[in-house]
Amino acid sequence: MTRRQTTATEEPGPRGDSRDRLRNELRVGPAGWAYKDWSGVVYPSPRPKGFHEASYVAQFFDTIEINTSFYRPLRAEQAERWVERVAANPRFMFTAKLWQRFTHDPGPGVGDEREVRLGFDVLRGEGKLGAVLVQFPFAFHRTKESLTHLNSVLRRFADYPLVVEFRHASWNVPETFALLREQHAGFCNIDQPIIGRSLEPSAQVTSGIGYVRLHGRRYDTWFANSKPRAAGSETRKQGDLARNAPAGARDFFPKNNLPGQSEDVAIPAFERYNYLYSEEELLPWAERVREVSAAAKSTYVVTNNHYLGKGVVNALQLISILKGAKVAVPEALRQPYPELNAIAMQPPETPTLFAMR
Numbered sequence: 141m142t143r144r145q146t147t148a149t150e151e152p153g154p155r156g157d158s159r160d161r162l163r164n165e166l167r168v169g170p171a172g173w174a175y176k177d178w179s180g181v182v183y184p185s186p187r188p189k190g191f192h193e194a195s196y197v198a199q200f201f202d203t204i205e206i207n208t209s210f211y212r213p214l215r216a217e218q219a220e221r222w223v224e225r226v227a228a229n230p231r232f233m234f235t236a237k238l239w240q241r242f243t244h245d246p247g248p249g250v251g252d253e254r255e256v257r258l259g260f261d262v263l264r265g266e267g268k269l270g271a272v273l274v275q276f277p278f279a280f281h282r283t284k285e286s287l288t289h290l291n292s293v294l295r296r297f298a299d300y301p302l303v304v305e306f307r308h309a310s311w312n313v314p315e316t317f318a319l320l321r322e323q324h325a326g327f328c329n330i331d332q333p334i335i336g337r338s339l340e341p342s343a344q345v346t347s348g349i350g351y352v353r354l355h356g357r358r359y360d361t362w363f364a365n366s367k368p369r370a371a372g373s374e375t376r377k378q379g380d381l382a383r384n385a386p387a388g389a390r391d392f393f394p395k396n397n398l399p400g401q402s403e404d405v406a407i408p409a410f411e412r413y414n415y416l417y418s419e420e421e422l423l424p425w426a427e428r429v430r431e432v433s434a435a436a437k438s439t440y441v442v443t444n445n446h447y448l449g450k451g452v453v454n455a456l457q458l459i460s461i462l463k464g465a466k467v468a469v470p471e472a473l474r475q476p477y478p479e480l481n482a483i484a485m486q487p488p489e490t491p492t493l494f495a496m497r
Contacts, residue, residue: 165436165437165438165439166433166438166439167201167202167270167438167439168202168442169202169205169443170452170455171204171207171442172205172206172446173197174208177448177449181472182472183196184471185472192225194222195225196470197452198226198232199229199468200456200468201232203232203234203442204234205234205235205237205273206222209256210239214258214259214262214263216261216262219260220262222234222263223262235270235271235272235440235442236260236271236273237272237275238274238275242296243276253297256297260300264300269300269301270440271303271351272301273304273305273328274297274305274325275328276290276304276305277307278338279308282310282313287319298324302324302326302347303326303328303349303351304325304328305328307332307339309337309338309339317344321347324347325346326347326349326350327342327351329341329432330353330355331353332356332362333356333358333359333362335362341428342428343428343432345432347436348438349437349438350435350439350440351432351439351441352425352439353444354417354443355412355444355445356417356445357417357421358415361411410446410447411447413447414445414447414450415447415450416453416454417457419457419461422458426461426462430462441455443455449476453473456483457483460483466484467483467484467485468484469481469485469486
């Protein structure tokens with residue numbers, strides 16, 4: 141693993157102080173980095189020669205959650221390149237989502253497991269795998285069958301630093317937390333639209349890894365079906381996977397439509413994550429993060445409201461709140477989000493004629 145060093149996520153405090161724990165073991169960052177809508181918003185445009193998104197993000201954050209591994213396993217050579225891309229930040233750690241075949245399909249095979257391990261083992265071997273997120277859908281309720289499936293996944297990947305994300309409130313019982321502790325798996329505390337029996341905000345810690353994910357609060361689009369953008373796009377591929385899933389998988393993980401909602405309702409996929417948290421909404425989560433970090437050996441906070449860089453904005457704001465100081469801010473992000481000027485440690489490169497709020 142990488143050597144502990146001072147990070148930008150908390151100000152210095154006395155030895156043993158809770159702020160010292162935050163400084164050394166708390167990492168905040170966005171989910172993913174390869175979004176077309178980040179061009180000219182998060183990333184500079186035009187991009188300089190040799191520019192790579194992961195290298196750029198690693199200048200501002202100590203972690204990124206890999207989300208492409210949810211749709212297909214990471215290739216070993218792919219993982220090796222990414223480790224090289226973030227090498228300038230020695231504190232940097234990846235987290236990665238487990239392939240959906242293990243969380244959205246009741247019957248993954250041995251070959252699927254071998255394929256998943258290829259990329260993950262590279263990250264782990266380089267000391268850069270902070271956590272593997274086992275993300276279950278809202279439709280995954282606590283039943284005898286789902287408990288069997290959960291136990292199978294946890295045993296299968298027990299050698300990895302696992303964290304489990306549930307979205308349905310049926311899992312919010314002491315027996316769930318006891319099971320995760322027994323299996324040495326972490327619990328993912330989430331912020332999501334609270335609709336029906338959605339899991340509410342929490343600050344649970346069941347292993348040495350604390351984990352927090354902020355999805356945004358788009359109540360109007362959270363359970364809506366995704367509208368494909370174009371043939372061959374990632375969104376279209378996801379839709380094809382769902383339509384072509386075996387009958388057993390469709391029965392095991394039913395659709396997430398709201399009561400009375402037509403299956404024909406379709407919206408652009410990005411709209412689920414098109415949400416910017418206000419500072420007032422972030423403050424309670426900053427307190428939960430402190431609570432989680434005080435109980436865990438290492439803590440990861442991931443902002444998944446990625447559309448147009450909103451998750452990057454909120455991650456920077458969270459770091460500033462936890463640090464109690466200003467932070468480095470991507471220059472391109474200042475214009476669409478002038479509120480960042482209040483927490484930016486450096487003045488804007490281009491002077492503005494207008495007062496900054």
